[in-house]
Amino acid sequence: LLISYSDSDNIGFYGSLPLPGPLYVNASRIAYGTNLRNLDNEEAEFEKTVNTLRLGAHIGIGDLLNSVSVGSVSLNLKNFVDVFVEGGIKSYSFDTSFDNDESFGSVVAGIRYGNANDWEGRIYFDFSKEVKNEETFINYGPCPPEIEICLVDDVVIEFSDDTDIKAVLDITYNATKNFGVLMGFKTSQYLENEVFLGFQLQI
Secondary structure (H helix, E strand, O other), X not given: OEEEEEOOOOEEEEEEEEOOOOEEEEEEEEEEOOEHHHHHHOOXXXXXXXXXXXXXXXXXXXXXXXXXEEOOEEOOOOOOEEEEEEEEEEEEEEOOOOOOOEEEEEEEEXXXXXXXXXXXXXXXXXXXXXXXXXXEEEEEOOOOOOOOOOEEEEEEEXXXXXXXXXXXXXXXXXXXXXXXXXXXXXXXXXXXXXXXXXXEEEO
């Protein structure tokens, strides 16, 4: 179980469970734009949360390529990176009065390198729909008895018709068994390119 926090006030929880063979299942929940100043008052604010649940499979690159032979020629490579593919569901929840919540299919594929005791990282592609547009409108919300009309800003979310393809590079330095520094870069067709820096706690 990992708990992470980034420089954009994003807080995430990640969990992974191994299954028989090369299979595993993982889940995550990330709150974006969290107002940490209100956490002590139990009034945490956030822009949106994104939840994922995926079934994955991984194999060492050496095991993958060594299983392929042409005639009498065979390979004997070491597993210096892992190849992984994950598929499942990705859901969005927004802190708005208007119901903008949606769920879509999600696929992640790439390579994983390094080890959990030092430097490790991933290079992968994330295929899923993404927020395309956020349109603000005036919502006539419920009013206190002494006020006749309440005008409240609300947001309508528009998702992309096509799948957004994100290319992601992340690197983690595991300073101790339970603490690491996370950094990386992400590109997107619908979102701004992002450089991120944060830390994670492993429980």
